[in-house]
Amino acid sequence: MNNLLSIFKALSDKNRIRILLMLSKKKLCVCEIQDILGVTVSTVSKHLSILRDIGFIADEKEGKWVNYSLNTASKDIVLNQIILILPFYLNDDELIQSDFEKVNTVCRKDLCNV
Amino acid sequence: MNNLLSIFKALSDKNRIRILLMLSKKKLCVCEIQDILGVTVSTVSKHLSILRDIGFIADEKEGKWVNYSLNTASKDIVLNQIILILPFYLNDDELIQSDFEKVNTVCRKDLCNV
DNA sequence: GTATAATTTCGCTAAGTAACGAAATGAGAT
DNA sequence: ATCTCATTTCGTTACTTAGCGAAATTATAC
Numbered sequence A, B: 001m002n003n004l005l006s007i008f009k010a011l012s013d014k015n016r017i018r019i020l021l022m023l024s025k026k027k028l029c030v031c032e033i034q035d036i037l038g039v040t041v042s043t044v045s046k047h048l049s050i051l052r053d054i055g056f057i058a059d060e061k062e063g064k065w066v067n068y069s070l071n072t073a074s075k076d077i078v079l080n081q082i083i084l085i086l087p088f089y090l091n092d093d094e095l096i097q098s099d100f101e102k103v104n105t106v107c108r109k110d111l112c113n114v
Numbered sequence C: 001g002t003a004t005a006a007t008t009t010c011g012c013t014a015a016g017t018a019a020c021g022a023a024a025t026g027a028g029a030t
Numbered sequence D: 001a002t003c004t005c006a007t008t009t010c011g012t013t014a015c016t017t018a019g020c021g022a023a024a025t026t027a028t029a030c
Helices: A002-010 A014-025 A030-037 A041-054 A077-090 A094-105 B002-010 B014-025 B030-037 B041-054 B077-090 B094-105
Strands: A057-062 A065-070 B057-062 B065-070
Touching: A002 A041, A002 A077, A002 B014, A014 A030, A014 A041, A014 A057, A014 A065, A014 A077, A014 A094, A014 B002, A030 A041, A030 A065, A030 A094, A041 A057, A077 B077, B002 B041, B002 B077, B014 B030, B014 B041, B014 B057, B014 B065, B014 B077, B014 B094, B030 B041, B030 B065, B030 B094, B041 B057
Parallel strands: none
Antiparallel strands: A057 A065, B057 B065
């Protein structure tokens, strides 16, 4: 029950939903997600830790960066179903479409090393 | 997006999950649900209004009482999927099993008219 | 080894929400 | 028509949580 509640609580935030859908398109690092969401790095990091703890996403080091990716191989029924359903539900959403465009053009090297 | 968020927020509460699963077994009135959950009537009423507004449940008058029932015919993809998945996920949950037993024995006439 | 840069953690504030009791509502029963 | 009783709404309190900036951490690159 508590596990299930954690899943729904994790999904009760607009920015976390946006992150999940971004990651369904492409692996991203924290600073790229920050750029797209328009919130501070610490806030993004907090959201990512919530999504990671549940098993929605996975992280992996690549040079200086940590790449986050969607975990499509979860054994959890609810997690799997949610990840399948989300795109059908939100592909037409204006904000999500705008996020998708940014995902394609975002460049971590421009964002950092200022 | 906001619709989806409302759905997940509605599901982010233990008592609302319990209510949904109770109603999957039997139609219940507010005072019966109150007895099983062990919270005040006003709290139950608030939970029910949240679930009703989204379309998870429906209400219907019967004499003095309002019967609440699970809306299994929702056109919403997420709502439908959630209602299908919840039992698989929680049938083994201790609290839910205890709720199910109480659902079978609860009697609204004993609860009211004290 | 030290410097650099991305990420995480910490302390705080503001907004949101579950719970309660009391008052208001509304429909059935007399 | 009035009374009764289930239910809803209102006002309040306590708790949770998203967001921020600063400090701490971690690991790469020189």
